[in-house]
Amino acid sequence: MADKIYIDDGKIVVSDNPLIPFIEGDGIGPDITRAMLYVVDETVKRVYNGKRKIHWLEIYAGEKAMEKMHNPLPEETVSSIKEHIVAIKGPLTTPVGKGFRSLNVTLRKVLDLYACVRPVKYINGTPSPMKEPEHVDVVIFRENTEDVYAGIEFVYNSKEAQEIRDFFKKLGVNIRDDAGIGIKPISKSGTQRLVRKAIQYAINQKRKSVTFVHKGNIMKFTEGAFKDWGYEVATQDFRDYIITEDELYDWVKDDDGVTPVKRDGAFKELRGGREPGNPGNRIVVKDRIADQMFQQMLLRPDEYDVIALPNLNGDYLSDAVAAQVGGLGMAPGANIGDYIALFEATHGTAPKYAGLDKVNPGSLILSAVMMLEYMGWIEAALGIKKGMERAIEERHVTYDLARQMEGVVPIKTSEFARAIVERI
Numbered sequence: 001m002a003d004k005i006y007i008d009d010g011k012i013v014v015s016d017n018p019l020i021p022f023i024e025g026d027g028i029g030p031d032i033t034r035a036m037l038y039v040v041d042e043t044v045k046r047v048y049n050g051k052r053k054i055h056w057l058e059i060y061a062g063e064k065a066m067e068k069m070h071n072p073l074p075e076e077t078v079s080s081i082k083e084h085i086v087a088i089k090g091p092l093t094t095p096v097g098k099g100f101r102s103l104n105v106t107l108r109k110v111l112d113l114y115a116c117v118r119p120v121k122y123i124n125g126t127p128s129p130m131k132e133p134e135h136v137d138v139v140i141f142r143e144n145t146e147d148v149y150a151g152i153e154f155v156y157n158s159k160e161a162q163e164i165r166d167f168f169k170k171l172g173v174n175i176r177d178d179a180g181i182g183i184k185p186i187s188k189s190g191t192q193r194l195v196r197k198a199i200q201y202a203i204n205q206k207r208k209s210v211t212f213v214h215k216g217n218i219m220k221f222t223e224g225a226f227k228d229w230g231y232e233v234a235t236q237d238f239r240d241y242i243i244t245e246d247e248l249y250d251w252v253k254d255d256d257g258v259t260p261v262k263r264d265g266a267f268k269e270l271r272g273g274r275e276p277g278n279p280g281n282r283i284v285v286k287d288r289i290a291d292q293m294f295q296q297m298l299l300r301p302d303e304y305d306v307i308a309l310p311n312l313n314g315d316y317l318s319d320a321v322a323a324q325v326g327g328l329g330m331a332p333g334a335n336i337g338d339y340i341a342l343f344e345a346t347h348g349t350a351p352k353y354a355g356l357d358k359v360n361p362g363s364l365i366l367s368a369v370m371m372l373e374y375m376g377w378i379e380a381a382l383g384i385k386k387g388m389e390r391a392i393e394e395r396h397v398t399y400d401l402a403r404q405m406e407g408v409v410p411i412k413t414s415e416f417a418r419a420i421v422e423r424i
């Protein structure tokens with residue numbers, strides 16, 4: 001008999017027979033979802049000797065929901081995710097410039113899934129454009145509900161846009177008459193709950209640093225505030241666990257007069273004591289300008305660990321870093337609120353490959369690994385990761401990876417899933 005996952009005293013409670021909703025997704029969604037379900041079911045059965053089992057409940061969003069219920073996101077789907085706490089989904093179609101609003105964004109907002117969590121780590125054997133991709137091992141916490149993704153926009157020739165232009169003119173700010181207008185809200189409360197989750201994750205997982213990434217040198221009262229509010233949380237709520245980079249190092253300017261360079265061996269005051277280096281191996285909290293961070297992740301990726309960003313920066317950086325370890329086909333993700341967690345493939349629907357049993361299901365399978373870890377089923381999560389690593393090392397890969405590897409014949413989506421299970 002299947003049991004619902006629930007929350008008790010602030011903790012997630014999962015039985016040996018949980019009921020978990022899934023959304024198949026559009027385009028390639030059915031192909032990769034079948035592969036994910038097979039890998040998870042077989043792994044759970046093998047690792048726990050049949051004593052545990054996930055019971056799957058299909059719910060609908062996107063094209064399948066339109067066909068069945070004439071609504072791309074039925075209320076029943078939202079209610080089911082709220083009720084069952086944990087869910088997983090394939091990619092959903094997002095119209096560009098017209099049509100209904102992004103279902104991915106809508107789900108995050110209506111479920112208040114304020115943290116988009118994206119672990120990016122290299123798997124041995126995966127083709128990469130980097131010389132040393134094994135140095136990439138970061139977990140990105142992207143704020144999920146604010147910034148330009150709040151969707152506050154006005155067409156250039158609308159009444160609202162003209163009223164905004166008139167209002168700003170009174171403040172001495174001129175906006176061109178043919179300019180569309182978007183508003184970028186970043187709040188203290190939205191920032192600080194994300195940062196708390198990122199720092200708590202770093203503590204729980206024994207990570208070494210948390211970096212705030214922002215464009216505060218230009219947008220001082222939104223992204224600059226994101227940085228300031230992040231440090232406020234770190235120093236007030238986690239003082240016994242963290243040390244700021246400024247406390248750890250003296251800083252000088254590089255030859256360009258702009259880039260800060262740390263000077264090792266400095267002594268800094270911390271809580272009344274004069275201590276060298278990093279007392280107690282605390283988590284180092286630091287910040288970087290967004291454009292600088294892209295360069296840092298290419299040149300010095302091993303200096304970064306947990307990264308917290310506003311919404312748009314997080315979207316850019318998470319995809320860019322995923323490219324360093326083999327692309328979005330190998331990048332898992334989750335949208336997490338206080339308790340509700342929706343795990344997802346991070347790539348699009350790729351409709352031209354729909355039904356061909358061809359694409360890489362790695363992103364969704366690794367997202368299922370995150371889901372198992374969230375449920376506390378660590379042994380099954382580890383089994384899938386090991387199976388995938390061995391399959392890739394032995395060059396059993398789908399076309400997206402095979403075309404970057406000399407002399408490798410690609411296998412099908414379903415065959416990749418079987419290759420993982422056979423190597424658990």
